[in-house]
Amino acid sequence: xxxxxxxxxxxxxxxxxxxxxxxxxxxxxxxxxxxxxxxxxxxxxxxxxxxxxxxxxxxxxxxxxxxxxxxxxxxxxxxxxxxxxxxxxxxxxxxxxxxxxxxxxxxxxx
Amino acid sequence: xxxxxxxxxxxxxxxxxxxxxxxxxxxxxxxxxxxxxxxxxxxxxxxxxxxxxxxxxxxxxxxxxxxxxxxxxxxxxxxxxxxxxxxxxxxxxxxxxxxxxxxxxxxxxxxxxxxxxxxxx
Numbered sequence: 142x143x144x145x146x147x148x149x150x151x152x153x154x155x156x157x158x159x160x161x162x163x164x165x166x167x168x169x170x171x172x173x174x175x176x177x178x179x180x181x182x183x184x185x186x187x188x189x190x191x192x193x194x195x196x197x198x199x200x201x202x203x204x205x206x207x208x209x210x211x212x213x214x215x216x217x218x219x220x221x222x223x224x225x226x227x228x229x230x231x232x233x234x235x236x237x238x239x240x241x242x243x244x245x246x247x248x249x250x251x
Numbered sequence: 252x253x254x255x256x257x258x259x260x261x262x263x264x265x266x267x268x269x270x271x272x273x274x275x276x277x278x279x280x281x282x283x284x285x286x287x288x289x290x291x292x293x294x295x296x297x298x299x300x301x302x303x304x305x306x307x308x309x310x311x312x313x314x315x316x317x318x319x320x321x322x323x324x325x326x327x328x329x330x331x332x333x334x335x336x337x338x339x340x341x342x343x344x345x346x347x348x349x350x351x352x353x354x355x356x357x358x359x360x361x362x363x364x365x366x367x368x369x370x371x372x
Contacts, residue, residue: 185346188361
């Protein structure tokens, strides 16, 4: 059972905007940055968003991150078929003194 | 080009040991902290361990503390994970990942393709 809760799946149609939530607590999201990783089918995870709302070089600005209190969100606008992947949130947990990941969310582009 | 190649996975019986390796190239390995993260079949990611750039600081996930040991050899650009007393539920794809910086609290940035560990009798 992960300390960070994500919906198992979300879906959308091309061009649509979708959002993926990541719910935690004061000891993790509440006091630390959040990162998001994209994992295409059969591939290794790739850093998508770091420090809650920053994009690494090469990541389209269609992807954005935000945080409020003990929850974080990843938003994808202008959905494309190649966005179909698993998305994982991650943050530091002050109580565990370690990194924690959400259970992952599978995005399906209909 | 940055590259991480894991090896050492395979089938092992419960209670036995296994050592994983991760060879790095394309970046200054000795300047970065390194992580191990695993993913059970069809499941999410689980952080396993991290080691600072010089090996002086290490940290482990609660589920592996006391049984797994992370280490590195900067002269060989290689990261290791020694796994003892393996359990069936630890069957997973094990990834190594470069951290953002040198310290053990920096997050994973670049990941290898993983090596599969199957714990089964």
